Amino acid sequence: MSNQITLENIDNVLKFSTLFSSQDCHLYDIQTEPLTLEPYAYSQEFKRFIDAIYAENFIIPFDWISWQQEANRFEANPELINLADISTIQKLFTSHVRQERFCSGRLAQLINNGHFLTILQRLQAIRADFILENTEKSQPKNIMQRIKIIQGDITQLQVDATVNAANSSLLGGGGVDGAIHRAAGRELLVECRQLGGCETGEAKITKGYNLPAKWVIHTVGPVWEGGNQNEDVLLANCYANSLALAVQYQIKTIAFPAISTGVYSFPMERACKIAVTTVTKFLENPNSLEQVIFVCFGQSAYNSYTQAMREVAET
Numbered sequence: 001m002s003n004q005i006t007l008e009n010i011d012n013v014l015k016f017s018t019l020f021s022s023q024d025c026h027l028y029d030i031q032t033e034p035l036t037l038e039p040y041a042y043s044q045e046f047k048r049f050i051d052a053i054y055a056e057n058f059i060i061p062f063d064w065i066s067w068q069q070e071a072n073r074f075e076a077n078p079e080l081i082n083l084a085d086i087s088t089i090q091k092l093f094t095s096h097v098r099q100e101r102f103c104s105g106r107l108a109q110l111i112n113n114g115h116f117l118t119i120l121q122r123l124q125a126i127r128a129d130f131i132l133e134n135t136e137k138s139q140p141k142n143i144m145q146r147i148k149i150i151q152g153d154i155t156q157l158q159v160d161a162t163v164n165a166a167n168s169s170l171l172g173g174g175g176v177d178g179a180i181h182r183a184a185g186r187e188l189l190v191e192c193r194q195l196g197g198c199e200t201g202e203a204k205i206t207k208g209y210n211l212p213a214k215w216v217i218h219t220v221g222p223v224w225e226g227g228n229q230n231e232d233v234l235l236a237n238c239y240a241n242s243l244a245l246a247v248q249y250q251i252k253t254i255a256f257p258a259i260s261t262g263v264y265s266f267p268m269e270r271a272c273k274i275a276v277t278t279v280t281k282f283l284e285n286p287n288s289l290e291q292v293i294f295v296c297f298g299q300s301a302y303n304s305y306t307q308a309m310r311e312v313a314e315t
């Protein structure tokens with residue numbers, strides 16, 4: 001059975017390349033007759049190289065004769081090899097080794113002029129890219145890099161979900177709630193009517209309708225009553241429950257307004273600290289969300305968020 005060169009077995013092929021190099025293998029030491037079917041009377045290194053390729057079945061069955069022209073094009077333009085993908089490389093590989101059978105000395109020539117080594121170097125580069133890509137994937141972005149603070153109007157953002165600082169009726173109101181309902185259109189209200197309201201600290205989800213965001217997550221922040229009415233915990237719950245709902249809906253990017261800091265009068269700095277702390281804790285799970293955006297309505301909110309980020313980053 002033939003063996004496609006894959007990212008898993010690429011190492012086997014590369015291992016062969018250590019059997020020779022263009023400088024120190026003397027392929028012409030022993031001359032053979034051209035067109036012999038017994039071409040492997042070259043140097044020992046070369047013989048081992050060819051044997052290994054055959055033993056590992058890296059020669060794939062395909063119409064290499066009609067592909068010869070294509071192979072020649074690569075030979076004439078070595079820089080093309082550096083752009084070739086793994087299956088093209090395999091065809092080149094096969095076509096050169098096959099051709100060797102009928103025209104001995106051909107492969108030796110390709111090795112000597114560096115062409116064959118370029119193919120192996122390309123495989124090496126493909127392998128290196130693969131390893132790099134996978135290392136990046138397995139090391140999720142730093143948590144702080146997944147949080148963004150911006151100034152602007154949350155209704156304009158191209159995100160998967162926009163969070164709405166709603167009231168417990170979920171039927172719209174002033175501030176950011178009003179802005180979101182206006183931008184999403186009446187259908188949002190129609191869907192919200194069916195939700196039966198929402199408790200403080202909880203979150204519910206609807207579609208985004210005319211908003212750029214696909215979803216709206218409605219959460220009800222606590223009204224500030226001096227700080228002894230469990231306000232901090234309830235506000236943290238708003239963020240945690242909204243994020244949990246987002247993950248449930250495979251949402252990757254989400255934008256939060258500064259919940260409770262408007263009509264509900266929660267002190268801005270304190271609210272920002274709770275928001276940033278709760279979100280960073282949540283993002284410790286690498287598979288949670290790609291990006292959380294805190295949307296600030298004005299400079300002072302922006303300053304409070306950046307200050308909170310700094311404080312959390314230092315702890």
Ligand code: ADP
Pocket residue numbers: 152153154155165166174175176177179221257258259260261262263264265266295296297301
């Ligand atoms: P709450 O009743 O929870 O206090 P508000 O809507 O009154 O909600 O205010 C929450 C925060 O949202 C405030 O900081 C306010 O400045 C901000 N805000 C108001 N409109 C927008 C908007 N369009 N985009 C982003 N933030 C907004």
